[in-house]
Amino acid sequence: MQEAVDATHVVFAFKTGYKSPVPPAAISIEHLEKFFPPTRSGWRTFLQPFERPTSVALAGISFAVRDGESVALLGANGAGKSTLLKILATLLLPTEGRALVAGHDTAQDSRAVRRQLGYHAGTDHGFYPRLSGRQNLLFFGRLNQLPTSAAIGRIGILSEQFRLGDALDRQVRTLSTGTVQRLSLARAVLHQPRVLLLDEPTRSLDAIAASEFRRYLKAQILESGRTSLLFASHTLPEVEFLADRVAVLDRGRLLAFDTPEALKAQTQSATLEDVFRRLTRSASFTPDDSTISIEGAPS
Numbered sequence: 001m002q003e004a005v006d007a008t009h010v011v012f013a014f015k016t017g018y019k020s021p022v023p024p025a026a027i028s029i030e031h032l033e034k035f036f037p038p039t040r041s042g043w044r045t046f047l048q049p050f051e052r053p054t055s056v057a058l059a060g061i062s063f064a065v066r067d068g069e070s071v072a073l074l075g076a077n078g079a080g081k082s083t084l085l086k087i088l089a090t091l092l093l094p095t096e097g098r099a100l101v102a103g104h105d106t107a108q109d110s111r112a113v114r115r116q117l118g119y120h121a122g123t124d125h126g127f128y129p130r131l132s133g134r135q136n137l138l139f140f141g142r143l144n145q146l147p148t149s150a151a152i153g154r155i156g157i158l159s160e161q162f163r164l165g166d167a168l169d170r171q172v173r174t175l176s177t178g179t180v181q182r183l184s185l186a187r188a189v190l191h192q193p194r195v196l197l198l199d200e201p202t203r204s205l206d207a208i209a210a211s212e213f214r215r216y217l218k219a220q221i222l223e224s225g226r227t228s229l230l231f232a233s234h235t236l237p238e239v240e241f242l243a244d245r246v247a248v249l250d251r252g253r254l255l256a257f258d259t260p261e262a263l264k265a266q267t268q269s270a271t272l273e274d275v276f277r278r279l280t281r282s283a284s285f286t287p288d289d290s291t292i293s294i295e296g297a298p299s
Contacts, residue, residue, distance in 0.1 A: 024103035026195050026228035027065035027088065031097035034058040034083050034252075053095065057083040059252040060097065065195075068225035072239040073232040074276060075249035081232035082122060084249075085197050088230070089119040101195055115145070118193035122200040122232070125184040129173035133164060133183050136172060137190060144191035151190070158186040161216055163209065177204045185213060189221065196221065198231035202238060214241055236272045246272070248279050255279045 035053035058080045065071045073081040086092040087099055090110040098105055104112040127136045134155060141151030159168055162182045167175055175183070181204045188196060201217075202210035218241065221227050233239050239246060240260050248256040248263070256263055256279055260272055269275045 024100070025064040026067045026069070026102060027071075027230055028100040029064065029084070029088075029097075030062050030099070031060050032058050032062070032084070032087065032094050032099055033060050033096040034080070034087065034092065035095045056252045058087075058094070061249070061252070061254040062097075063247055063254060063257050065228050065230055067228055068222075070222050070229040070231075070242050070244050072243035072246045073230065073249060074236075074239060074246050074272070075232075076280070078251070079249040080252040081249060082199055085119070085199050085230070085232060088113075089117060089197055090114055116194045118188040118191065118196045120184050120188040120198045120201055122203060125180055127172045127180065127183070130171055132169050132171055133175065134168040136183070137168075137187055140187050141190050144193075146191050154190050154192075155186075158190065161220075162186050162213070178206060178209065181205055182209060182213075192227070194227060196227055196229045196231075198229065200232055200234065202233070202235060210235075210238075214238060217242060236276075240272060248276060250280045 034057040036055045036057055037048045037051040037053050038055050040048050040051075061080075061084070063071075073084065075081050083092065087094050088101060088106060090106050090113050093107050098107065100106070101113045102116040104116070106113050127133075128139070131139070137155050137158075138148070138151055141154070142148065146154070155168070159165065162185060164179070164182060164186065167179050167183070172180060172183070185198075185201060188198065202213060205213065217229070222229060222242070229242070231242070243260065245257060245259050246263060247254060256266070256275075258266070260275075263275045264270065264272070267275050267278045269278060
């Protein structure tokens with residue numbers, strides 16, 4: 001029914017010249033594929049840049065994230081979660097298909113995409129090690145077109161929220177792994193982006209810091225409805241706490257996309273862990289293009 005209503009709006013807008021009231025999805029992923037050259041060792045590594053990409057990272061996945069929605073990427077190591085987030089963050093180009101962020105193509109209009117994004121990488125945070133945490137945040141705030149006074153105010157708020165304290169005025173190279181992780185999360189939300197991409201956001205955080213960050217996301221970011229969240233996590237309670245819907249990936253394929261409760265019902269599972277085990281176990285016996293319950297995916 002909703003699709004029919006949306007189609008009526010689009011036809012009406014086309015005939016009358018009025019702008020359609022249906023907003024674009026915050027994130028739209030359409031038949032996205034990514035291949036890498038095969039891994040080589042020894043002298044064969046020199047040939048790698050010239051080899052044909054044959055190693056599958058993403059195998060034609062499609063789904064959409066609505067405005068104000070939180071979607072979790074769930075999958076084993078190597079499932080394609082980080083590759084997908086890097087494509088959306090304009091750090092990688094897709095081999096085939098396309099990805100849109102706030103209506104902008106990540107390959108064709110990367111500058112417009114980056115203006116809408118906050119991105120936290122799981123490993124390489126990209127800070128300048130000899131600058132202090134505060135200097136780094138001010139620098140990235142200005143890159144995201146925050147006025148200096150606004151950036152200073154936001155840094156003060158986030159410093160208290162993420163318990164950065166004295167670490168803000170120390171060189172980044174002297175900070176612990178967990179503190180750098182908190183600094184990176186603060187940078188991702190500093191400019192209050194429309195779309196937030198987080199790759200294993202609570203990795204390396206202690207239990208208290210991880211719990212506080214999850215509550216911050218829920219209360220300060222998601223409840224306002226102004227920011228859409230796409231995040232990868234191996235922590236299943238975190239997924240259930242934050243995600244409106246879950247995308248289950250396996251070896252670059254999208255196996256399922258629905259709410260946690262719907263996925264449990266469809267697979268007759270009591271927990272998300274059981275859902276994941278049953279979907280990935282059955283995937284080895286199904287065709288590569290099989291997908292379960294792709295609600296809201298582009299056709």
